[in-house]
Amino acid sequence: MGDNARYGPGFIVSIAVMLLVVALPARGDDSACFECHGSLEKVRDAASAMELALDDARMARLVAAPMAEGTSHAGMACVDCHAGAEEVPHPAGLAAQNPCAACHDDAMAAINQSAHRDPAGGTTPRASCWSCHGSHDVRPAKDAASHLSPSHVAGQCLACHDNRDYLEGEHGHALQIGGLDFAASCVSCHGGHDIQPHGADNSRVARRTVSKTCGTCHGRVEQAYLKSVHGAALSDSNNPDVPTCVDCHAAHKTASARSVRFRLDSPQMCGHCHANKQMMAKYGISTAVLETYVADFHGTTTELFRATSPDQPLNQAVCYDCHGFHDVESTRTMGVEQVKDRLLVRCQVCHPKATKTFLRAWTSHYVPSPDRYPLIYYVRLFYVWVIPSTVGFFLAYIALDVWGRRRHRRVS
Numbered sequence: 001m002g003d004n005a006r007y008g009p010g011f012i013v014s015i016a017v018m019l020l021v022v023a024l025p026a027r028g029d030d031s032a033c034f035e036c037h038g039s040l041e042k043v044r045d046a047a048s049a050m051e052l053a054l055d056d057a058r059m060a061r062l063v064a065a066p067m068a069e070g071t072s073h074a075g076m077a078c079v080d081c082h083a084g085a086e087e088v089p090h091p092a093g094l095a096a097q098n099p100c101a102a103c104h105d106d107a108m109a110a111i112n113q114s115a116h117r118d119p120a121g122g123t124t125p126r127a128s129c130w131s132c133h134g135s136h137d138v139r140p141a142k143d144a145a146s147h148l149s150p151s152h153v154a155g156q157c158l159a160c161h162d163n164r165d166y167l168e169g170e171h172g173h174a175l176q177i178g179g180l181d182f183a184a185s186c187v188s189c190h191g192g193h194d195i196q197p198h199g200a201d202n203s204r205v206a207r208r209t210v211s212k213t214c215g216t217c218h219g220r221v222e223q224a225y226l227k228s229v230h231g232a233a234l235s236d237s238n239n240p241d242v243p244t245c246v247d248c249h250a251a252h253k254t255a256s257a258r259s260v261r262f263r264l265d266s267p268q269m270c271g272h273c274h275a276n277k278q279m280m281a282k283y284g285i286s287t288a289v290l291e292t293y294v295a296d297f298h299g300t301t302t303e304l305f306r307a308t309s310p311d312q313p314l315n316q317a318v319c320y321d322c323h324g325f326h327d328v329e330s331t332r333t334m335g336v337e338q339v340k341d342r343l344l345v346r347c348q349v350c351h352p353k354a355t356k357t358f359l360r361a362w363t364s365h366y367v368p369s370p371d372r373y374p375l376i377y378y379v380r381l382f383y384v385w386v387i388p389s390t391v392g393f394f395l396a397y398i399a400l401d402v403w404g405r406r407r408h409r410r411v412s
């Protein structure tokens with residue numbers, strides 16, 4: 001009883017304030033910070049006590065809570081990242097410095113080798129550590145709640161990069177909506193600390209390396225592709241014209257390869273290069289392949305579907321039914337008999353009764369001429385000349401007849 005009389009409320013408060021001031025510099029005790037940063041109310045009081053005019057948004061940002069259990073830095077002192085904050089009013093530049101670099105210098109060094117480097121080689125990269133990892137809620141990237149987990153990471157990157165079409169592609173869809181965490185995120189294709197512009201040789205998405213990047217998940221596709229006429233030309237001689245995975249599938253808005261539309265559009269996709277005279281001249285490859293395809297029975301129907309009912313499944317052969325897609329081979333080096341054997345198997349998928357004779361019913365990509373498919377050439381020639389002449393003859397005949405009858409009537 002007597003003790004309480006000796007130490008009144010005023011005395012207790014002054015002791016508490018003294019303790020607070022003594023405790024401030026001690027690492028690990030953040031309570032002093034929360035006196036002013038613990039709630040919006042406290043921020044407001046501190047600002048008015050310090051005669052600072054802060055707007056509401058700024059005050060809301062100044063609210064801070066102890067770091068949650070399970071985050072990487074839980075238990076770390078505020079001043080470990082905010083050195084100098086013990087001083088009140090705080091010294092200028094508290095927010096400008098990069099506090100992460102001091103403890104994670106290897107990460108900082110790696111970032112400075114990437115597209116996000118600090119142009120001056122310092123500790124303020126173009127994408128700050130916390131723009132990817134967060135600041136007060138850092139977790140290991142593998143943690144599902146981390147800002148960098150497969151389903152969250154796009155949100156971080158898209159805050160600065162305009163690649164929203166990724167969200168409409170198969171991968172974005174699978175991750176964001178399907179919950180398929182092993183589909184490709186921005187990081188699985190581009191990397192994290194080692195992101196490079198795609199023109200750089202060491203980029204994971206450079207022409208020459210992108211198939212390997214895709215191949216980490218689509219391994220067998222990559223193997224087939226590397227052996228194909230396209231893939232081999234890329235890996236052997238860094239050929240700039242052959243397609244990589246993303247020329248056929250797009251980098252971000254990757255469409256389902258099994259969709260009707262993808263199939264219907266595919267002749268134009270192959271034709272984009274194979275009807276390009278300048279490009280194909282380099283390899284001595286015929287550019288008639290697209291027009292001859294479009295002119296024959298399979299292609300005519302395909303083009304008709306594409307124009308009129310693009311969502312209706314197509315049963316006609318497209319380029320890759322005959323040539324394959326990841327395993328496209330050179331028909332020129334294969335030899336006629338081998339081409340026919342391979343081809344027949346492929347025709348039989350849709351024409352089960354087809355034999356080698358059936359193959360002859362088809363003019364391949366050749367425009368019939370007196371040397372190749374002469375019969376068809378002359379039959380066509382016959383039609384080209386005989387039908388118009390026959391029709392013309394009849395018209396002339398009718399005209400003459402009408403004229404003759406009129407004259408006859410007048411005379412009589």
Ligand code: HEC
Pocket residue numbers: 030032033034035036037046047050052054062078079082085086088090093094095096
């Ligand atoms: C006496 C009240 C008070 C205490 C104690 C206090 N702060 Fe602050 N702090 C403020 C105010 C007010 C601002 C806003 C200053 C401004 O905008 O000019 C601020 C700003 C900050 C900022 C933002 C700096 C910037 O430039 O954007 C950080 C970070 C910060 N405080 C951290 C801390 C930490 C860590 C502690 C504990 C070691 C702490 N503060 C203790 C009042 C306080």
Ligand code: HEC
Pocket residue numbers: 030033034037061062063064065066067073076077078079080081082095099130135136
């Ligand atoms: C691991 C490092 C780290 C620790 C530990 C840390 N902070 Fe921060 N804090 C940051 C970073 C980085 C930012 C900047 C975030 C941004 O700009 O979006 C920040 C921002 C702030 C801000 C807002 C400043 C502004 O201008 O938006 C306040 C206030 C703050 N911290 C207070 C604290 C307090 C109080 C603690 C202790 C509980 C603490 N911080 C612990 C890294 C840290």
Ligand code: HEC
Pocket residue numbers: 072073080081099100101102103104129130133134135138139140141
């Ligand atoms: C005072 C030193 C220190 C500072 C400053 C610091 N960290 Fe850390 N960080 C650590 C320690 C220690 C760990 C725990 C390492 C472990 O568990 O292996 C850690 C863990 C991490 C992890 C998780 C690593 C893992 O494998 O679990 C990430 C990510 C991380 N820090 C990023 C940051 C970022 C971003 C900043 C700046 C906002 C930052 N750190 C500031 C010391 C620090």
Ligand code: HEC
Pocket residue numbers: 100101104107108111116125127128129130131132133139140141142148187191192193
């Ligand atoms: C462009 C986004 C980005 C930036 C900027 C970035 N990181 Fe990372 N960081 C990642 C990703 C993604 C990972 C996960 C590993 C991986 O896939 O590369 C990672 C991994 C880490 C790890 C290893 C622990 C873990 O979570 O697996 C630490 C530590 C780390 N980063 C610290 C930093 C620091 C410090 C900075 C700033 C110098 C920084 N990071 C900047 C994206 C980033």
Ligand code: HEC
Pocket residue numbers: 115116126127128131132153156157158159160161186187190192195196197198
């Ligand atoms: C804070 C903003 C910011 C964030 C977050 C960010 N970046 Fe960047 N990124 C940049 C800037 C700025 C450049 C440099 C652009 C330039 O040089 O024109 C860049 C460059 C790049 C480049 C090279 C392209 C080029 O034009 O040079 C790629 C690829 C890239 N970032 C991917 C990512 C990915 C993936 C993520 C998420 C893991 C990410 N970025 C997060 C700002 C950001």
Ligand code: HEC
Pocket residue numbers: 154157158161163166171184185186187188189190196197198199205210246251252
């Ligand atoms: C399936 C792999 C893949 C995914 C997932 C992916 N990208 Fe890309 N990205 C690429 C490829 C390949 C390129 C190269 C350019 C091209 O071929 O269109 C590229 C190009 C870029 C560029 C331009 C780079 C430059 O040097 O000009 C940026 C920026 C970029 N991507 C950001 C992102 C962001 C942000 C995400 C996530 C929202 C993302 N990417 C997801 C494969 C991918």
Ligand code: HEC
Pocket residue numbers: 211212214215218221222225230243244245246248249257258266320325326
């Ligand atoms: C010349 C164009 C072309 C190239 C290059 C190409 N693809 Fe394909 N890809 C296709 C076509 C056409 C299909 C559709 C096959 C079908 O109807 O099932 C396909 C199908 C796919 C599928 C669906 C699964 C399957 O096998 O049917 C995946 C996954 C795929 N490709 C990934 C890749 C990857 C990874 C690469 C690079 C290593 C690549 N593609 C290179 C044209 C291409």
Ligand code: HEC
Pocket residue numbers: 170171174178180182183184185188189210213214215216217218245246249250251254255256257258259
């Ligand atoms: C991290 C693993 C991963 C990487 C890297 C990756 N993919 Fe995929 N990809 C997937 C998964 C998983 C799916 C299945 C998504 C679904 O269908 O829901 C998929 C689906 C696809 C499809 C659609 C297949 C279909 O059946 O229609 C294509 C095409 C494709 N990926 C191409 C690529 C290309 C091209 C690259 C490289 C630029 C690439 N992928 C990189 C995991 C990956």
Ligand code: HEC
Pocket residue numbers: 267268270271274284285286287289290293298317318319320321322323331332339343364365
């Ligand atoms: C019905 C099967 C079939 C279809 C559909 C088909 N091709 Fe062919 N293609 C062949 C055959 C057979 C050959 C070999 C012709 C020969 O040398 O006798 C060939 C040859 C080629 C050649 C080599 C030309 C040369 O100069 O040697 C290219 C390139 C080609 N096709 C591309 C395409 C493209 C692009 C499409 C779609 C627009 C397509 N093909 C559609 C069966 C087909």
Ligand code: HEC
Pocket residue numbers: 229230233239241242243244247248266269270271272273274283285319320323324325328329330331332333
């Ligand atoms: C980005 C351009 C591009 C696209 C898209 C493309 N190709 Fe090619 N293709 C080439 C080039 C260039 C060569 C020549 C490679 C060489 O000979 O080194 C080639 C070679 C070929 C050959 C071998 C010709 C021969 O007999 O030697 C065939 C067959 C072929 N492509 C079919 C296709 C088919 C089918 C598609 C669509 C599924 C397709 N290509 C898409 C560029 C392309």
Ligand code: HEC
Pocket residue numbers: 297298315316317318321322343344346347348349350351358359361362
């Ligand atoms: C993806 C399925 C598919 C493949 C593969 C295919 N065709 Fe066809 N083909 C069709 C369809 C569908 C028709 C139209 C049938 C009809 O209207 O009666 C057709 C029609 C034809 C016709 C017209 C005569 C007829 O029977 O109606 C010939 C000739 C023909 N195909 C040759 C070939 C040859 C040669 C191959 C192999 C190089 C081949 N086709 C591969 C689907 C295919």
